Amino acid sequence: xxxxxxxxxxxxxxxxxxxxxxxxxxxxxxxxxxxxxxxxxxxxxxxxxxxxxxxxxxxxxxxxxxxxxxxxxxxxxxxxxxxxxxxxxxxxxxxxxxxxxxxxxxxxxxxxxxxxxxxxxxxxxxxxxxxxxxxxxxxxxxxxxxxxxxxxxxxxxxxxxxxxxxxxxxxxxxxxxxxxxxxxxxxxxxxxxxxxxxxxxxxxxxxxxxxxxxxxxxxxxxxxxxxxxxxxxxxxxxxxxxxxxxxxxxxxxxxxxxxxxxxxxxxxxxxxxxxxxxxxxxxxxxxxxxxxxxxxxxxxxxxxxxxxxxxxxxxxxxxxxxxxxxxxxxxxxxxxxxxxxxxxxxxxxxxxxxxxxxxxxxxxxxxxxxxxxxxxxxxxxxxxxxxxxxxxxxxxxxxxxxxxxxxxxxxxxxxxxxxxxxxxxxxxxxxxxxxxxxxxxxxxxxxxxxxxxxxxxxxxxxxxxxxxxxxxxxxxxxxxxxxxxxxxxxxxxxxxxxxxxxxxxx
Numbered sequence: 001x002x003x004x005x006x007x008x009x010x011x012x013x014x015x016x017x018x019x020x021x022x023x024x025x026x027x028x029x030x031x032x033x034x035x036x037x038x039x040x041x042x043x044x045x046x047x048x049x050x051x052x053x054x055x056x057x058x059x060x061x062x063x064x065x066x067x068x069x070x071x072x073x074x075x076x077x078x079x080x081x082x083x084x085x086x087x088x089x090x091x092x093x094x095x096x097x098x099x100x101x102x103x104x105x106x107x108x109x110x111x112x113x114x115x116x117x118x119x120x121x122x123x124x125x126x127x128x129x130x131x132x133x134x135x136x137x138x139x140x141x142x143x144x145x146x147x148x149x150x151x152x153x154x155x156x157x158x159x160x161x162x163x164x165x166x167x168x169x170x171x172x173x174x175x176x177x178x179x180x181x182x183x184x185x186x187x188x189x190x191x192x193x194x195x196x197x198x199x200x201x202x203x204x205x206x207x208x209x210x211x212x213x214x215x216x217x218x219x220x221x222x223x224x225x226x227x228x229x230x231x232x233x234x235x236x237x238x239x240x241x242x243x244x245x246x247x248x249x250x251x252x253x254x255x256x257x258x259x260x261x262x263x264x265x266x267x268x269x270x271x272x273x274x275x276x277x278x279x280x281x282x283x284x285x286x287x288x289x290x291x292x293x294x295x296x297x298x299x300x301x302x303x304x305x306x307x308x309x310x311x312x313x314x315x316x317x318x319x320x321x322x323x324x325x326x327x328x329x330x331x332x333x334x335x336x337x338x339x340x341x342x343x344x345x346x347x348x349x350x351x352x353x354x355x356x357x358x359x360x361x362x363x364x365x366x367x368x369x370x371x372x373x374x375x376x377x378x379x380x381x382x383x384x385x386x387x388x389x390x391x392x393x394x395x396x397x398x399x400x401x402x403x404x405x406x407x408x409x410x411x412x413x414x415x416x417x418x419x420x421x422x423x424x425x426x427x428x429x430x431x432x433x434x435x436x437x438x439x440x441x442x443x444x445x446x447x448x449x450x451x452x453x454x455x456x457x458x459x460x461x462x463x464x465x466x467x468x469x470x471x472x473x474x475x476x477x478x479x480x481x482x483x484x485x486x487x488x489x490x491x492x493x494x495x496x497x498x499x500x501x502x503x504x505x506x
Contacts (some may be wrong), residue, residue: 010087010165011084014162015081018108021161025153025157028149032145056127061123092172098169098172102166105158105159119143156245159245164272167272187242190241199231249269249280249281252269324425326423327385327427327440328420328422330403332418333449356414368387381396383399385427385440386438393469393471394471394475396421397472401462401500404461416461417463419451420463444467450488464480465497480501
């Protein structure tokens with residue numbers, strides 16, 4: 001899917017937000033280092049030298065912090081401008097732009113980690129040369145504590161800020177594999193930031209208290225309290241960010257599932273995560289699209305073969321062959337369709353036929369029947385197949401009554417003949433394994449078609465066979481009257497024929 005329009009303002013906005021978040025994370029890391037050093041100096045060095053150490057480290061640390069912060073910020077902005085040029089220009093990303101866009105948060109953390117690691121080395125050597133190597137090791141461990149805090153916080157914030165970019169990249173095309181740390185990685189990072197690093201500091205202070213018995217226990221207790229406060233604060237922040245990053249998409253999927261349960265299939269989630277969380281979002285969208293496609297196919301299938309046939313085909317194994325069913329058959333045919341086609345424009349002919357068959361379908365379905373097939377200007381309607389019905393013959397007779405009345409009222413331009421019969425027929429799929437259709441074959445179908453022809457010749461709208469009336473029950477039979485018998489075309493025996501009684505015709 002192509003990016004819709006150039007969005008340079010989006011790139012600028014994200015760059016500003018990332019820069020602010022980066023500076024904030026580094027300031028938090030610097031404060032952690034400053035406080036940690038203040039609490040740990042009395043344990044690892046002579047408390048009287050605290051001011052000297054502060055003077056020795058304060059100015060160069062501040063200079064390095066500002067200088068490296070500016071360098072990192074400028075580098076990341078240039079990298080972002082190049083990586084997100086496709087968004088600013090409103091085009092599809094290249095493979096490299098796509099990959100780099102999904103890994104911007106990781107890139108920011110790597111650059112920040114490199115800057116802090118360089119600081120660890122520089123100030124460890126600096127303190128070792130100008131003070132002592134014991135204090136150098138302590139300061140290196142303390143700076144690394146700040147680095148861990150800064151990097152973890154930077155990633156959590158950057159991943160959140162960059163979600164619009166991730167969404168656009170994944171909208172363009174899916175990622176190859178996971179482009180971001182997964183749920184396990186994020187939980188591990190949250191543990192490391194909120195628990196692991198502070199606990200390591202507590203253990204270090206405890207070991208120092210054991211190995212240096214002359215250390216004032218108040219200093220050890222203060223350092224432990226400080227590290228505990230850091231653990232609580234960073235733990236809350238890390239847990240909140242990770243929980244929101246994981247729970248937000250999961251809750252969105254849950255809300256989407258609730259919509260689907262209500263039958264609202266036109267739902268789609270924004271895929272804005274490069275990990276397995278994003279795969280979950282994409283999987284939901286694929287499922288929803290599959291359900292929409294299934295609904296469209298089912299609707300089209302139902303329109304082609306009838307909803308009952310479609311339902312039976314979806315619920316059962318599709319196979320050739322059929323089974324005997326007690327059915328009611330109704331055949332309706334237009335009289336003079338050839339002359340109508342010659343006297344009217346094709347569009348008017350089609351419009352009339354559609355109005356005619358609209359009435360036929362509506363009436364048949366209201367009686368629980370199936371319009372099995374359209375045969376040019378005629379239609380075969382079946383009651384009792386594929387879904388068995390009580391008194392299918394009665395349903396066919398009632399439909400014939402109502403159909404004749406509705407057609408005469410709604411489509412008076414068209415003359416027609418309706419024939420109704422009932423009996424045992426074979427219903428099932430006929431054709432080949434590659435192409436088949438549901439149909440009903442048997443004497444009731446043939447008899448209904450012949451009665452339709454006879455109705456057109458006689459100029460009567462509806463005729464029914466005695467077989468239909470015998471199977472319909474006393475209540476439905478009272479609305480019909482017999483008009484004699486006739487040997488229908490293609491049959492060897494006479495058929496008793498009935499038409500709607502005077503009350504029914506009126």
